[in-house]
Amino acid sequence: MRLDKQLKAQHPDLSWRQIREAVEKGQVTIDGRVQRDPGLDVSGDAAIDLNINRPAQSRARASFDILHEDSDIIVLNKPAGLLSIPSSPHAGSSEDTVLRRVREYMEFKLGHKSYVGMLHRLDRDTSGSLAVALSKDAHAAGRELFKEHMFERHYLALVQGIPEQAEGTIHARISSGYRDGRRKLVDADKSGLDATTDYRVRERLRDAALLELRLHTGRQHQIRLHLEKLGHPLIGERVYASDDRPGSRSEDPARRASTKRNMLHAWTLAFPHPLTGKRIAVEAPLPADFLSTLKRLAL
Numbered sequence: 001m002r003l004d005k006q007l008k009a010q011h012p013d014l015s016w017r018q019i020r021e022a023v024e025k026g027q028v029t030i031d032g033r034v035q036r037d038p039g040l041d042v043s044g045d046a047a048i049d050l051n052i053n054r055p056a057q058s059r060a061r062a063s064f065d066i067l068h069e070d071s072d073i074i075v076l077n078k079p080a081g082l083l084s085i086p087s088s089p090h091a092g093s094s095e096d097t098v099l100r101r102v103r104e105y106m107e108f109k110l111g112h113k114s115y116v117g118m119l120h121r122l123d124r125d126t127s128g129s130l131a132v133a134l135s136k137d138a139h140a141a142g143r144e145l146f147k148e149h150m151f152e153r154h155y156l157a158l159v160q161g162i163p164e165q166a167e168g169t170i171h172a173r174i175s176s177g178y179r180d181g182r183r184k185l186v187d188a189d190k191s192g193l194d195a196t197t198d199y200r201v202r203e204r205l206r207d208a209a210l211l212e213l214r215l216h217t218g219r220q221h222q223i224r225l226h227l228e229k230l231g232h233p234l235i236g237e238r239v240y241a242s243d244d245r246p247g248s249r250s251e252d253p254a255r256r257a258s259t260k261r262n263m264l265h266a267w268t269l270a271f272p273h274p275l276t277g278k279r280i281a282v283e284a285p286l287p288a289d290f291l292s293t294l295k296r297l298a299l
Contacts, residue, residue, distance in 0.1 A: 003028070004038035007050055018052075025056035026109075033071065034110060040070055041278070063101050067129060067282035072138035072275055074102060077284040078130045080261050084121040102132050115139070120146055120218060125236070128155070128266025129284040133274070141274035146218065152270040155213040155223060156202070156286065158263035158293060159232040160241075162209045167200040170226040174219045182239050183221050185229055195219045197226045205297040208235060212267075223264060235263040235293065265290055 007019045007028065014022075022028055023038045029049045030042060042048065065077035076098070078084070083097040099118060106114035117139035119131040131151075133139035145151065173192035175184040186192035196216040203210040209232070213223055224240040227233050233241035236259035270281040286294075 001042060001044070002038070003030070003035060003040045003042050003048070006042055006048055010048070011050060019050075022050055022052055027051055027054045027056065030071070035071065036109065037069060063105070064098070065284075067284060068280055070273075072133065072135045073131060073142070073273060073280065074134055075129055075131045075269060075280065075282050076102070078122055078127055078266070080125055080127040080287060080289065083124050084130065085118060098130060098132070106134060119143060120151065121220075122266055123221070123224075123262070123264075125261040126264045126266060127284070127287050127290070129153075129269035129282050130266065131269060131271070131280075135275075138274045142271075145271060145274055149216060149218075150271055151218070152268075153215045153218075153266065154268040155215070156265045156267045156290075157211045157213055157223065157227065158205075158235040158290070158297065159209050159211055159227055159230075160235055160237075161207060161232045162204050163199070163201060163211075163230060163232055167198070170197045170199065170230055171195070172226055172229050174222060174225055183225060185225055193217075193219050195222045195226065197223060199230070203294075203298075205294075206299070208297045210294060224262065235259055235297075236261050238262075259289070259293055261289070263290055263293055 003023065004016070004019050007023070008014070008016065011019070020038045024036055026034045026036060027050060028035055031047050064079070066074060067077055068075040078098055083095060085097055085099050086095050099116060103114070103116045106116055115133075115135050117133040117136070119133055119139070119142040122128065122130050131142070133142050172195060173186045174195045175186050175192050177183075194217060198214040198216070200212045201209050202212050215222060221240065224234060224237060228240040265286055266284060267286075268281070268283045270279060272278070273280055
């Protein structure tokens, strides 16, 4: 049952507004831990304590859009240009990253005993849904779920040119390491990582297309490499693109659209909660630069 409903049942003399305000002020704990989400699903045996005499805490303000939050998992809408994790072990807390922002948010809410661990990553240029664990148990179990391909991920991508087939599946192995600053596609008989991506053309544009992509595996740079193999790299792609791709023209749609990043967005994310098994499903709204590029290409 929702936290606010349980509190209302325990304190019928309080109005719904008073209950919500008490939760948001940090005056409610579950099993000794402050909870600020009135809609949090709480088990019947949880120890819930409401103390309106407890000094109100400052409300934590997240420097990101939250798509889902409970005591063990947070899913956010990552903006393009933000790193998921530090670029190197030496960068520490000097870089602005998703990991740093979520850690600061949780420390503000719960103090220095809070825990933050990434469940997966997105490239710096990629926007959209990204899941982070808020407890050691959720982190360990969530990473196992990710390895078992239990995270259902759909992306939206603006690509150069229009694929001949309206939908299909790309199978191509990816090198496990970098060469000359990039990963490579490798032959089936060579060492590498299996990778599979489904694609579907959602909209045909002017010398470009809007694709919906589903990842069956989670290899780094998988979508970018697979779209290069398809012959239709991302608009804005500066690493995995070839001038001799099928149907390429002198007027590059990426240049015409004046994009400053790869037009790739982690649109939807769904997975079982690592500890409860309850399904978490979110949709990240398209950012303004993606929408404006889509509009220009549709003209």
